Amino acid sequence: MSLQTRLKGAVGPPDNDSRHLLDPHARGIPGRAAMRTFDDADEVDLLIVGCGAGGAVLAQRLARAGWRIVVLEKGPFFDPDSDWVSDEEGARSLYWTENRVIGGEDPVELGQNNSGVGVGGTMLHYAGYTPRFHPSDFETHTRDGVGADWPLSYWELKAHYERVEAELPVAGQDWPWGDPHSYPHSAHPVGGAAERAQDGARAVGIEMRVGPVGIPSGTFGNRPHCIYRGFCIQGCKVNAKASPLVTHVPDAIAHGVEIRADSMATRVEVDERGRCTGVTYVKGGRERFQRAAVVAVAGYSIETPRLLLNSTSRRFPKGLANGEDQVGRYVMVQGAPHVAARFPDLMRMYKGPPPQISSEQFYETDERRGFARGFSIQTVGPLPIGWAGHVLADGHWGEALREYMRDYNHWTTLGMLCELLPRAENRVTLAGELDLNGMPIARLDYTQCDNDRKNIAYAKSKLYEIWEAAGAQDTLEIDRYAHLVGGCRMGTSPEESVVDRDHRAWEVPNLLVADTSAMPTQGSANPALTTMALSSRLADRLVAKAAPSASATGAVAVRRAVAAA
């Protein structure tokens, strides 16, 4: 038995106290009342736009290194006790529901499907899966002749995966795929719906493992244990599911970060030398400007490109850092159809977190399948409105809809995440329509390529094999997409990327892109953990460059650090 296995659940992260800073009797973040504040005119060391997976981790790390930081967040600073409900329709406040236009041959639905808002970001309503990327994801062009190579390798990120897994913490069985690893917490119990899927998979030679999920399985500071209520996607009222709101924001605030909620960034401003000077934002209907030595944009794959494209100036007439027309391109989504199956017994798939078991057996390229790259298989647990969407997508309304709905508890659902390839024409642009602040809304165009279609069709056939082997009496299918990745990707040259390997814009020395939009490929893993690990690495790089001269007052040193990174 390895030491790591022996220590499961016993050791928390040494350099993040969030779990202890939470209140055992209330879910709101206790440090909020005493949070440090900065004046707009005060030039902070770092201004981060977006308090999600990328922004919150960066803030927490650098605050511990003494940086003076403000985070602008468009959405509210939620108190889960009073602001969230155990109700699907009541969870709408968690989603980005302001208008966006979707186009292309395969339009991607946004809003509740993949776009969150509020302190904690889209991880407030992710299901909870936290797989790592595989080493191959960082070099798909070299290995498979598709996609792009990253300007960094898995091995540069590995230590940060481990750190973040300890902070969330991640629970799951030992992981045999990609770079084999184990998790800090033991796997959660599996419900009846997932057991059926596991039986079927085993019968056709597919191995599924429990996890990995960002939900402690045991005690973890003042984070309560999961109560298996199944509303993970609707915001965890329990504080059991990991999101930056509970994993990084408390520690960030304790180290002097100001998180300015309800603040919509509309422009990153630059001086005549082409350096960022801060960000214009709207709070309470009033336009304001926060000065900063360095700006990090972390608004996810739609809003990050939108903000840069809207930040036009004489020097950057096509948008900030967009001299080579790269901002907004290579946006990716994963093909994520579900196939549900019907069995004689009641399984009540609304119980337990939707992410229970998963398989990465088909993750890598296998030439015999006739396409490059692959997919993963995961359980999902749609609640009634979600289940109604499945039934309707399969072509049933009226009495047929009602009957499949009445049959809800007999069903179990598997989904997949198919790696769809990055394409330049899948991009975010500005639409003609303006939002309430007078800022052009975003448009996302998306069209699959031939490899994508083959991947999805093959993956779906595997799900049907599983259900047939399990003895399913009936099946229902829905085509959908999951996640958003890319849009301001990192690379090795300004002609084909927006930022370098240290997330710094090629064209603007003190502008960083610190979120999922910096990723050049997406694998068939949920992106949250990798987004956090990237910000963790970025913070290390910045601190190393700033040392030893950086101090709490070292805006100059900070600028130098970013410029040198």
Place this chain on the structure above:
Amino acid sequence: MAPDFREPHHLPKHRAGAPGPPPGLPRQRRGTTPQMRGRYPDHDVLARAGHWDAATRRLVLDRVENPPPIRFFDAREASTLAAFCDTVCAQEAEPRIPVLAYVDDKLHGGRLDGYQHAGMPDDREVWRRVARGLDDAAREHGLDSFAALPADVRREIVGAFADGDLSGGVWDHMPPDKAWGVVTRSVLAAFYSHPWAWNEIGFGGPAYPQGYARMGVGQREGWEGDEAFEVDPVGDVLERGAE
């Protein structure tokens, strides 16, 4: 052996074209379901409301007790679209979930879904045009309003809408498949966010702060109702020719 819900014979794909709900559905005994049919005759989610957290309880009970008034649609649109919602949800009798009231409230409050297909109008305009399109279809059947049509004709028109099979009039400037997506999204959310629908399908409901503990195949919490199959003894005897 008596039939029960373990077998799939009652599912739509196994009884193609059969109208109406499958035989064997019991009447609801506790609480309310739409049309008082369901699978779980003794499962009443609302009886658990005292166990829910205050924020959830307030929201869900308000949804049941105070359906919002119609403010977004005019009277004619409201009558047409209420009939449309009831056709999509197969609500041909009372008690009905007032689906259109929740849709109207959402549109009135401008709480849209966060995306709009290129070339499509705003969701609010989509709903108004759908109302006009349905009334146009009614006129082809000699009636002025979709709501005045007999149920089978309404189902025929909704079927054509679902299949993207409508053209002319409003549909020339709005692809029916995209419009179907917009309106059904709100209809399903309104219907299946209502506790009466949860009773019908045996959903456990909010379950916070209490949570679930019995997650295995065939298990249920003590307060969750069980599935029941009901045979009408008189009809059954006649059908089987038994004495």
